[in-house]
Amino acid sequence: MQTLYVELGDRRYPIFIGSDLNPQTLLEPYIQGKQVMIVSNSTVAPLYLEHYQTAIEALGKQVATCILPDGEKYKDIQHLNLIFDALLEAGFNRDCTVLALGGGVIGDMAGFASACFQRGVYFIQVPTTLLSQVDSSVGGKTGINHPLGKNMIGAFQQPQVVLADMSQLKTLPDRELSAGLAEVIKYALLGDIEFLDWLEQHMDALVARDPVLLAEAVYRSCAHKARIVANDEKEQGERALLNLGHTFGHAIESYLGYGEWLHGEAVATGMVMAADLSHRMGWISADDVERTKRIISRAQLPIVCPKIPLDDFLGFMAHDKKVLNGQLRLVLMQRLGQAIITREFDPELMKQSILAHQAA
Amino acid sequence: MQTLYVELGDRRYPIFIGSDLNPQTLLEPYIQGKQVMIVSNSTVAPLYLEHYQTAIEALGKQVATCILPDGEKYKDIQHLNLIFDALLEAGFNRDCTVLALGGGVIGDMAGFASACFQRGVYFIQVPTTLLSQVDSSVGGKTGINHPLGKNMIGAFQQPQVVLADMSQLKTLPDRELSAGLAEVIKYALLGDIEFLDWLEQHMDALVARDPVLLAEAVYRSCAHKARIVANDEKEQGERALLNLGHTFGHAIESYLGYGEWLHGEAVATGMVMAADLSHRMGWISADDVERTKRIISRAQLPIVCPKIPLDDFLGFMAHDKKVLNGQLRLVLMQRLGQAIITREFDPELMKQSILAHQAA
Structure with a gap:
C-alpha cells in the first residue's frame, strides 16, 4: 500500500492506494462522530456495500445507506435531495460522516451533500472507478449538473481520507477503465513528459489491469494533481491546467446528453482537439499530435467525436466555467507535456481543430 | 451613516447602516465582475427593485433579476433551483455577483445560491427587514429548509458588503418589525445587560420606527454579533449562544408549519421558555423572567405559543442542529444578560417550561 498526503494545511488528508485494503x-x-451515511449506486452497492457497511459497523458506528440510480444523468438536484432526505430520515446531525462509495458521480453528489447538510459535515471517499481514483479523489470539487451546464452547482469540500482500492477495478467495465486512463494520460500531457514515456511503455499492461502498475499510475496521477491543488485550491490559476481537453469535452458531453459518452471519453477527444489546435498555433509539432493520438488510441479511447453542428459545439463551449468576462480561455499545450491556459488563440483555427475531429 | 466592519481576515466586509443610503x-x-443577479421577492421587488437596478446599471453592469414568491414556505430546494435557472439562462459566469434584496429568506436563499453557483461567486446583501438587518447580515449563514427541519441544507458564505437602510423599514408590516425586535432583544439577553437597559428606555420609540434609534439598535446588534462571529465563524463554541430561544422557537415554527409564525415571534416565545427554564434551574430570578417577558411584550411579541402536544414539541427539538451525539444542548441564561450553552439541564423542568408557555 502506498500513502499520499494532499497538503492543504489543517485540511491535509491521506489517500491510501493499494489492493485488498482493510477499511x-x-x-x-x-470517522468523526457516531453516524455514517454510505452513499452508493445501484451498480456498486450489490458488489461492495456490505463489505464497507460491516467494517464500519464493527467500529461501533450507526450506518445508514442511500442508494442512487447509476449514471451521470441522475447527477441533478432532485437526486441530491434524496441524500438530504436519507440523512434527515435517519436523524443524522452535524457531526455525522457521509461516505461516497462509487465513481465520480457518487463522489460529486455525496461530497456536495456533505458540504451542504447542516452547512457542512464530514466526508470520506471510496472511489471505485479508475477515473474517480485519479480525478475526483483529489481537489475537493463536488457538485451536480444543471440542464444548462455540467457541474454548474457545487462546493469545494475536502474529504477526511480517500481509499483507492485496485481490487475494485476488476469489476469495472472496459469502457470505464479506458475513461480513467484518459485522465491519467492528461497528467502526462499537461505537465510530465517522463510520465508519458512511462505510459507508452506500460499502456498494454494497464489496459490488461495489472494491479501493481495501476496503483503506480493512480499514485503518480494523484501526486501530480495534489501538487497543483495544494498550490491553487480554488482554481485561481495553475489548477485550471487540469482542464486540458475539458472545454472541448464538455461541449461533446453536453451536446450528446450527459451519460451518452463517458466523461473520460469526451476528455480524450477533447485533448486531441487541444493538441491539434496547439499544433495549428505553431506550438507543438505534427509528431507530437500523432504521439498524443497514439497513446489515447492505445488506451481504447476515441480520437474523434460524432458529428456536432459547429454552432452548437461553440455554444456549449461558451457556457464553460473558464469563460471570464465573456472571453473563452483554453488549456493548450505550449510543448508536449507542458500546458498553459490562454485566451490568445485563433478562433478560426479552433473551429478547424473541432471539425477535423468529428466523424464524417 | 455608520459603518461597521465584520472582521474575518481576508473576508472582512463592511455593513453600512443609515437612512436613504446611496447604493x-x-x-x-x-461589485466584482460585470454581471449582477438581483434576487428579490414579489413583495419587495415592486417597492425597491428599480431603485437598485438603476443604480447598478449606472455602474455599467449587466443586471438580471430573479423574483421569488414571498414567504418562508418557499425557502426550499425547488425555489433555490429557480435562482440557478435564472443565473444560467442569463449566461452568468463565475465572476458574477448575486445581490439579495429582501428579508432573511431572500438573503438565505440568494446567499446559498451564490455559495453553490459555479462552486462560489460573489454575494452582496441588502436586507430590507429589521430581522435580516440585525441577524442574517452578519455571520454568513445561508441555506434552505427541508420538510424535516429548518435550515438543514446550506453553506457559510460571507458577503462583500451589506447595506442596511432604515428608510426601507417604513414599508415593513408591524408584525415583521416586532419580529426583528425579538432578535435585537436577544443580543441584550445573551450578553449585554446595558443594552437591555437601553432597550427598556427606548422600546416605545423603536416600535414607532424612529429611524435614528433603529439605526443605533441595528448597529449595536450587528456589532455584538460581529464580535461573536469573528471569534467563532463556524459555530464551534461561543457562536451557539446566538441561538438563545431558537431551539424552542424552531420546534414552534416546525410544528405550526413554516410561515405560520414569523421566525422572530417563535424566537421571542422561545426566549421566554429559555428564561423560565433558567429560573427553574435556579440560575436567574423570577424577577429576571418577568423583566424578559415585559420587554418582549412591549415589542408586541408573543410570550406564549399555541397548544402543541409535548411529544411533537420534543420531537422537533431533537431535530435541532445543536444535538451533538444524540444529546440536546440548550442556550440558557446563567445570569440575565449572560447566556451559556449547556447539556446540564433537567429535562423534566424543560417540559414544565414548555407547558407553562402554551395557550390553554
Whole structure:
C-alpha cells in the first residue's frame, strides 16, 4: 500500500492506494462522530456495500445507506435531495460522516451533500472507478449538473481520507477503465513528459489491469494533481491546467446528453482537439499530435467525436466555467507535456481543430 | 451613516447602516465582475427593485433579476433551483455577483445560491427587514429548509458588503418589525445587560420606527454579533449562544408549519421558555423572567405559543442542529444578560417550561 498526503494545511488528508485494503483499520482514525451515511449506486452497492457497511459497523458506528440510480444523468438536484432526505430520515446531525462509495458521480453528489447538510459535515471517499481514483479523489470539487451546464452547482469540500482500492477495478467495465486512463494520460500531457514515456511503455499492461502498475499510475496521477491543488485550491490559476481537453469535452458531453459518452471519453477527444489546435498555433509539432493520438488510441479511447453542428459545439463551449468576462480561455499545450491556459488563440483555427475531429 | 466592519481576515466586509443610503456610491467598490443577479421577492421587488437596478446599471453592469414568491414556505430546494435557472439562462459566469434584496429568506436563499453557483461567486446583501438587518447580515449563514427541519441544507458564505437602510423599514408590516425586535432583544439577553437597559428606555420609540434609534439598535446588534462571529465563524463554541430561544422557537415554527409564525415571534416565545427554564434551574430570578417577558411584550411579541402536544414539541427539538451525539444542548441564561450553552439541564423542568408557555 502506498500513502499520499494532499497538503492543504489543517485540511491535509491521506489517500491510501493499494489492493485488498482493510477499511476497518484504515477508516477508524478518520470517522468523526457516531453516524455514517454510505452513499452508493445501484451498480456498486450489490458488489461492495456490505463489505464497507460491516467494517464500519464493527467500529461501533450507526450506518445508514442511500442508494442512487447509476449514471451521470441522475447527477441533478432532485437526486441530491434524496441524500438530504436519507440523512434527515435517519436523524443524522452535524457531526455525522457521509461516505461516497462509487465513481465520480457518487463522489460529486455525496461530497456536495456533505458540504451542504447542516452547512457542512464530514466526508470520506471510496472511489471505485479508475477515473474517480485519479480525478475526483483529489481537489475537493463536488457538485451536480444543471440542464444548462455540467457541474454548474457545487462546493469545494475536502474529504477526511480517500481509499483507492485496485481490487475494485476488476469489476469495472472496459469502457470505464479506458475513461480513467484518459485522465491519467492528461497528467502526462499537461505537465510530465517522463510520465508519458512511462505510459507508452506500460499502456498494454494497464489496459490488461495489472494491479501493481495501476496503483503506480493512480499514485503518480494523484501526486501530480495534489501538487497543483495544494498550490491553487480554488482554481485561481495553475489548477485550471487540469482542464486540458475539458472545454472541448464538455461541449461533446453536453451536446450528446450527459451519460451518452463517458466523461473520460469526451476528455480524450477533447485533448486531441487541444493538441491539434496547439499544433495549428505553431506550438507543438505534427509528431507530437500523432504521439498524443497514439497513446489515447492505445488506451481504447476515441480520437474523434460524432458529428456536432459547429454552432452548437461553440455554444456549449461558451457556457464553460473558464469563460471570464465573456472571453473563452483554453488549456493548450505550449510543448508536449507542458500546458498553459490562454485566451490568445485563433478562433478560426479552433473551429478547424473541432471539425477535423468529428466523424464524417 | 455608520459603518461597521465584520472582521474575518481576508473576508472582512463592511455593513453600512443609515437612512436613504446611496447604493451606486456605496456598492461600486464591492461589485466584482460585470454581471449582477438581483434576487428579490414579489413583495419587495415592486417597492425597491428599480431603485437598485438603476443604480447598478449606472455602474455599467449587466443586471438580471430573479423574483421569488414571498414567504418562508418557499425557502426550499425547488425555489433555490429557480435562482440557478435564472443565473444560467442569463449566461452568468463565475465572476458574477448575486445581490439579495429582501428579508432573511431572500438573503438565505440568494446567499446559498451564490455559495453553490459555479462552486462560489460573489454575494452582496441588502436586507430590507429589521430581522435580516440585525441577524442574517452578519455571520454568513445561508441555506434552505427541508420538510424535516429548518435550515438543514446550506453553506457559510460571507458577503462583500451589506447595506442596511432604515428608510426601507417604513414599508415593513408591524408584525415583521416586532419580529426583528425579538432578535435585537436577544443580543441584550445573551450578553449585554446595558443594552437591555437601553432597550427598556427606548422600546416605545423603536416600535414607532424612529429611524435614528433603529439605526443605533441595528448597529449595536450587528456589532455584538460581529464580535461573536469573528471569534467563532463556524459555530464551534461561543457562536451557539446566538441561538438563545431558537431551539424552542424552531420546534414552534416546525410544528405550526413554516410561515405560520414569523421566525422572530417563535424566537421571542422561545426566549421566554429559555428564561423560565433558567429560573427553574435556579440560575436567574423570577424577577429576571418577568423583566424578559415585559420587554418582549412591549415589542408586541408573543410570550406564549399555541397548544402543541409535548411529544411533537420534543420531537422537533431533537431535530435541532445543536444535538451533538444524540444529546440536546440548550442556550440558557446563567445570569440575565449572560447566556451559556449547556447539556446540564433537567429535562423534566424543560417540559414544565414548555407547558407553562402554551395557550390553554
